[in-house]
Amino acid sequence: MSNKSPGDDGPTDTAETYDYREIDDLIHGRVRLALMAFLSGAGTAEFTDLRKRIGVTDGNLSIHIRKLEDAGYIDVEKRFKERRPQTLCHLTEKGRAAWIDYIAQMESLLSPKAAE
Numbered sequence: 001m002s003n004k005s006p007g008d009d010g011p012t013d014t015a016e017t018y019d020y021r022e023i024d025d026l027i028h029g030r031v032r033l034a035l036m037a038f039l040s041g042a043g044t045a046e047f048t049d050l051r052k053r054i055g056v057t058d059g060n061l062s063i064h065i066r067k068l069e070d071a072g073y074i075d076v077e078k079r080f081k082e083r084r085p086q087t088l089c090h091l092t093e094k095g096r097a098a099w100i101d102y103i104a105q106m107e108s109l110l111s112p113k114a115a116e
Contacts, residue, residue: 020109026071027102031056031064036099039091047087065089073098
């Protein structure tokens with residue numbers, strides 16, 4: 001979600017770079033932000049580990065995982081390990097790109113140049 005076009009070094013007007021409306025609202029929610037951040041570093045994570053690390057209920061986590069999965073940001077794999085169900089989550093290429101764009105947007109909002 002950037003105003004850049006290929007080969008463009010970016011907008012020269014600071015007001016264009018300080019656009020909070022470019023923030024990806026799907027990622028910006030607290031639980032989804034925590035999910036994306038954790039998965040970006042962990043690669044793949046099991047549902048129970050995500051629940052413990054983020055500190056939410058099963059139902060709450062399930063809802064947020066589903067939203068990110070529906071957007072194509074994460075893949076969910078369900079399987080059995082030692083006869084017990086296991087749910088694994090990881091970022092997709094689209095999700096990683098969205099995460100990188102999100103981080104870049106946050107950096108532009110926090111940049112000293114944005115306050116000029």
